[in-house]
Amino acid sequence: MKKVGNHNSITRKLFLGLASSVIFSLTSFAQEAAPAVTDAAAAPAAVTGGDAVKGKELFNANCAACHKLDAKGTGPALRGVAGKYDMPWLYKWIKNSSDLIKSGDPQAVKVYEENNKAVMSAFPQLSNADIDNIIAYTSEPKAEAPALAAGSTEAVPGTAASDSGISNNIILGALALVMIILVVMLFLVNQVLTKVAKANAIVITPKTPTTPIWKAFARNQFLVLVTSVFLLLAGAYFIYGYLMQIGVDQNYAPIQPIHYSHRIHAGDNEINCKYCHSAARVSKNGGIPSLNVCMNCHKNIAEVAESTATPEYSKAFYDEQIQKLYTAVGWDQTSQTYTGKTQPVKWVRIHNLPDFVYFNHSQHVTVAGIECQTCHGPVQEYEIQKQFAPLTMSWCIDCHRKTEVKMEGNEYYTKIHDELSKKYGVDKLTAAQMGGLECGKCHY
């Protein structure tokens, strides 16, 4: 009896120790996680009299077409412009700069001439308070690193992921710690028990050796047979799988010469696929846009917003990519002109059917009205473009078997439809019944 009592008290102590260490590690985890939340809530400090947040909106709506904060656009960089002029002059200038120049104001004439006599639009609709707000925005100090963006109040899609990444790490760390403590505890328990056993003069008898398990297995012929059949089948399955994926490049996502993100363009900025891939509507090919199309927007977008940066790709990285575009089209940002020195961008082709297959985009996009995403996946979420579908023959055929042809409003089909629906005795026809399984339709 005495023995058991002794034993119990030791395990109880150990158990208490274990429980308290688990609780300790969990609370320290909670403390580590907490500051991240308060950081994110801290708002950026306000500067000068006006409201910089309202000012930013006004600036983006009215001024951003020609001005940037830190780089020359059509007009000069505007950060810190309040230090150059007094407010009454700025009111007059912004409301109507031409009047001010005509009146012969020396400062106005000077800026005008320095900027090759480019004309700034007049903004009579802006009140002095509006202009105060804009100037407050231009007086904000430059944000140092993209990391600062994470602390601002704007919801940044990428940072949510990074937060959960950090807390995941903390959880994993806490779990690992608990595991280590458990192992140490078990080791200690074992030691204590052996000591107790020794103290009480209990002899621990070693196990008697039995037949090793593999020998028993080898003697059982039935088990051996079943296992070898299983291994053979599994082997055949993997070899077949390997052979079938030869030439199938699903998920192929090569590195492109310019890191071009569909997530930012087609997703965040909701640019229509067909704006860039206009060929898909009318021709066989999807078509990659020429760089002129890019410059429709990028004459004025030389850098991305702070909030576009993700934990994986910094603002500096994205801005560098836009510079690559400028180098390729020969765009000189300071003079806002084309230099004429161009170099082609060699996009790596991702989708590529074998030469003996005929596939036509307009037939699927315009005639059948199939969304790009059905075949190309959620492209608006891809940071890096990839091949979503396997592009195998069975992929094409499966869809032709399942998909009904849109007959309504298509005169071309009315007669064919009448004939074929009688032939098959159905109301609706699938692409397969229309001839979408005939070898010659897809093979040259």
Ligand code: HEC
């Ligand atoms: C159509 C293009 C355009 C728009 C839009 C525009 N500006 Fe300008 N801005 C210019 C140009 C060009 C100059 C250089 C002076 C000149 O050539 O007239 C300039 C000069 C200025 C200057 C003097 C800068 C200096 O460093 O000397 C200020 C201040 C200014 N703009 C503020 C604004 C504000 C505020 C807005 C929005 C409400 C705005 N601008 C909208 C083209 C524009």
Ligand code: HEC
């Ligand atoms: C602003 C222009 C632009 C928009 C909008 C755009 N793309 Fe693209 N797309 C490109 C460029 C440039 C490439 C080549 C670089 C690359 O592969 O990332 C490309 C590549 C592709 C490719 C791979 C081509 C290949 O090589 O096989 C597919 C598929 C594609 N886009 C589909 C779409 C879809 C679907 C949408 C709409 C959700 C869309 N794109 C919107 C510019 C655009």
Ligand code: HEC
């Ligand atoms: C309809 C307007 C529009 C067109 C067309 C357009 N872009 Fe953009 N581009 C944007 C906007 C908006 C951003 C993001 C700016 C931000 O986040 O602040 C951007 C960002 C970028 C970036 C940085 C982010 C990234 O994707 O790596 C690159 C590089 C870029 N564009 C390249 C191109 C290329 C190449 C083309 C032509 C195939 C193109 N853009 C066509 C509007 C456009």
Ligand code: HEC
């Ligand atoms: C029925 C499926 C399907 C639909 C719908 C579809 N595509 Fe494709 N797309 C393909 C296939 C298959 C290829 C490979 C073609 C090849 O290699 O000849 C391809 C290739 C492309 C390419 C690479 C360049 C080229 O011409 O081969 C681009 C870009 C593209 N698609 C964009 C689009 C866009 C944008 C849409 C929507 C307007 C769209 N696709 C709709 C199946 C589809």
Ligand code: HEC
């Ligand atoms: C998402 C479904 C889908 C996929 C995937 C698809 N198709 Fe189609 N395809 C259709 C539909 C629907 C039609 C009928 C269009 C119509 O004429 O109204 C069609 C029609 C065609 C036609 C014209 C058939 C005729 O009777 O004239 C050809 C050729 C064709 N597809 C080739 C292909 C090839 C090659 C692939 C694979 C690389 C493919 N399709 C993948 C849905 C699909």
Ligand code: HEC
């Ligand atoms: C809907 C379009 C479509 C039809 C109809 C079609 N094929 Fe194909 N076929 C394809 C595509 C796409 C590939 C390329 C597959 C790949 O690259 O993995 C292909 C590949 C092949 C290959 C090469 C083997 C391989 O896997 O690369 C043969 C052989 C072939 N087809 C025969 C036929 C015959 C015979 C018929 C008529 C019974 C037929 N196809 C009908 C789309 C079609």
